[in-house]
Amino acid sequence: MPRAELLTPSGLGELTAALQRTTSSSRLLAGGTDLVRSMRHDHWEPDLLIDLSGLRELVYVRLEGDRLRVGALTTFAELQTDPLVRRHARCLAEAAARVGSAQIRNVATVGGNIANASPCADGVTALVALGADVRTIDGGGRSTVRPLEQVLVGSGRTSLAPDEAITEVSFAALGSDRRTTFVKIGSRATVTVARLSMALIVKYDGVSGTVSEVRVALGAVGETAFRDARLEELLEGRAAHEESAHLFADGCTDAVRRAIPGRSSLPYKQRAAVGLAYDAWNALGLCDRCQPAWG
Numbered sequence: 001m002p003r004a005e006l007l008t009p010s011g012l013g014e015l016t017a018a019l020q021r022t023t024s025s026s027r028l029l030a031g032g033t034d035l036v037r038s039m040r041h042d043h044w045e046p047d048l049l050i051d052l053s054g055l056r057e058l059v060y061v062r063l064e065g066d067r068l069r070v071g072a073l074t075t076f077a078e079l080q081t082d083p084l085v086r087r088h089a090r091c092l093a094e095a096a097a098r099v100g101s102a103q104i105r106n107v108a109t110v111g112g113n114i115a116n117a118s119p120c121a122d123g124v125t126a127l128v129a130l131g132a133d134v135r136t137i138d139g140g141g142r143s144t145v146r147p148l149e150q151v152l153v154g155s156g157r158t159s160l161a162p163d164e165a166i167t168e169v170s171f172a173a174l175g176s177d178r179r180t181t182f183v184k185i186g187s188r189a190t191v192t193v194a195r196l197s198m199a200l201i202v203k204y205d206g207v208s209g210t211v212s213e214v215r216v217a218l219g220a221v222g223e224t225a226f227r228d229a230r231l232e233e234l235l236e237g238r239a240a241h242e243e244s245a246h247l248f249a250d251g252c253t254d255a256v257r258r259a260i261p262g263r264s265s266l267p268y269k270q271r272a273a274v275g276l277a278y279d280a281w282n283a284l285g286l287c288d289r290c291q292p293a294w295g
């Protein structure tokens with residue numbers, strides 16, 4: 001097997017030059033937690049590896065106006081504790097905290113989580129709920145921005161060209177009137193791949209006690225994380241009490257059924273959706289702890 005050529009750009013100019021040399025067999029290397037595992041497991045090597053670890057300028061979290069900007073090489077360990085992320089995108093901080101182990105979070109990047117396009121990617125589920133945009137740069141030095149949903153085209157598939165690198169992900173920072181959380185269920189409590197994940201964002205009016213502008217993203221059900229308009233509309237303007245939690249749980253099971261009709265995992269995922277719906281609702285802290293009928 002031929003050995004991959006390794007390029008180690010140390011700035012965006014050098015990255016652009018490196019991207020000009022890519023083919024469909026070339027790969028970018030960020031934290032390597034998905035890529036190196038795949039190379040070892042499937043016994044393959046790219047023709048060209050572009051190691052991004054020297055691009056320290058792509059490690060940042062910034063609040064610019066009302067937008068939070070996160071550099072593609074920011075790790076989940078950094079996202080988990082970053083004060084801006086915790087204040088303005090708590091669902092992303094919580095998702096980051098649930099990625100793998102501490103060792104994985106220390107190197108796994110948000111850009112790699114997107115580009116790997118796993119249906120189970122925790123960061124992606126939170127970013128879909130946040131309505132994130134993805135900025136890229138290509139071998140011609142062109143910088144473009146498109147919605148995350150346009151980057152993710154299927155399980156393990158993106159619309160990224162071989163000479164295109166993610167440089168940033170950005171989204172509207174959540175204000176203090178928003179409540180948000182990320183929850184997931186896997187085969188064990190920690191270091192586990194999601195069997196179902198959910199990010200929930202609501203605007204909460206403390207005077208009327210109602211929720212609005214609801215955003216729910218579901219992950220690990222279907223090819224990519226997605227929002228379900230019918231599920232979101234169900235909660236619009238509802239009082240933040242137990243009845244709404246039951247409605248939300250029913251809506252989540254319906255959304256799962258619409259996403260994977262007839263799939264063998266459907267009964268499990270529908271039941272998991274009920275549990276996650278209550279976990280998410282309770283995590284918002286809007287009313288007394290609600291429980292499913294079986295709880």
Ligand SMILES: Cc1cc2nc3c(=O)[nH]c(=O)nc-3n(C[C@H](O)[C@H](O)[C@H](O)COP(=O)(O)OP(=O)(O)OC[C@H]3O[C@@H](n4cnc5c(N)ncnc54)[C@H](O)[C@@H]3O)c2cc1C
Binds near residue numbers: 037073101112165194
């Ligand atoms: C033990 C273990 C546990 C894990 N647990 C979880 C978990 O709980 N939740 C979860 O979501 N993930 C989990 N993962 C998966 C993984 O850690 C994440 O998907 C991680 O975010 C990938 O980022 P990376 O920097 O390691 O990417 P890499 O492995 O370096 O790259 C992944 C892919 O993205 C491409 N890529 C990387 N950066 C860019 C970029 N800037 N622009 C364009 N393409 C790029 C690479 O070419 C490659 O195809 C786990 C992995 C392991 C090994």
